[in-house]
Amino acid sequence: MKFAEPLVEGRLIRRYKRFLADVRLPDGEEVTAHCPNTGSMLGCQPDNARVWLSRSDNPKRKLKYTWELVETAPAVFACVNTARPNAQAREAIEAGRVPELAGYTECRAEVRYGDEKSRIDLLLSGHPARPDAWVEVKNVTLADGSSGYFPDAVTERGQKHLRELMAQVAKGDRAVLFFVVNHTGIERVRPADHIDAHYGELLRRAKAAGVEVLAYRAALSGADGNPGGRLDLTEAVPVSLQA
Template sequence: MKFPDALVEGRLIRRYKRFLADVRLPDGTEVTAHCPNTGSMLGCQPDDARVWLSPSNNPKRKLKYTWELVEPLPGVLACVNTARPNAQARMAIEAGVVTELEGYRQCRAEVRYGAENSRIDLLLSGHDSQPDAWVEVKNVTLAEGGEGFFPDAVTERGQKHLRELTAQVVGGDRAVLFFVVNHTAIEQVRPADHIDPRYGQLLREACEAGVEVIAYRAALAGDDGEPSGHLTLVDSVPVSLEP
């Protein structure tokens, strides 16, 4: 998938109130952009970092710009817009890139399920030999030494999702935790036990019960290291559950 419009580069001034970010454009103009990320964005908001915004021409929008990408370290890109991963995962599945989920003829989004009143990101059905697959998508942008960690803050919601996925496996369906790696320096994904040890424990218990965990990386950068304009998932990344 591609960004619908050309991105606008700027420099991050600050992120605040979770959903707002002040950015300085190349001509010196300062704008406030929507920050579509409820996490801590740990490591993805350094002062004066290069950032890229998507513009909108919708006159009903309060803010013209949405924060999409950041350069947290020189030559490294991360996508911080957590509205993107579900579409990234769906398009990769439908294109046959995700070999673990090939063969499903139908994909539905935001289907209600579970005892804890959840909505699954993607429900795959219509496979000739596999049961329905309940797919929960997570965005991975926290990087340390080449490893990606999830979550970047304590997440009771994420813990709930693991319980719901486990229940689907017990009921006879497939359940998949899909990490979308939106950070070009990440070579492996693992649970962030140092941030949310309960999440790590539940993830390991879910895997023992039969929940599948996969990770795929996005092609954020071109050969020159600059934003490619693409969010397409291109290849798998190993997942480690070692403590």
């Protein structure tokens, strides 16, 4: 997955009202960018952090810039745009870079399902020997050392998704929780029990019930210690569910 155009570098001034971020560009101009992330973004908004913005020339947009990447520590990068992970996961699956989900001939997005009226991120079908796979995608950017944690805030929506996935397994289909690790410093993924203990408990129950849990990390780093122009998922990382 590649950004359509080179990103614009700046320095973070502040994030506010959840969806807005003020950024100072290299020439001193201050712009307001759209922040496409509803989470707490814990650890992803250090003071004066280097950030990278995508730019749109669409005259119908209120804000020209969108916040995409942040440097959370020297030469450590995270993608904060939560509109990216579904496309990252889909591209990796369709390109055959996720062997656990190989062999499916059709992939549909945002399919309605479940008793709790959910929409699955990706529905894989057409495998000659395996049942349909219901794939729920989650973005992981919260890091503590080399461990990544999900969620970064209490998530009733995420809890609902785990219940829905367990129900699909009970019906005879595959269900997959797919962590897209959009942080170059994360080497393993864990449930954030210290933030949402109920989610961690449900995740362990889901795994025991047959829900598959995968995690793949994106390659964000490029030359000269700057993030590159691609968001490809290139490497599987382990998931530890130990409390």
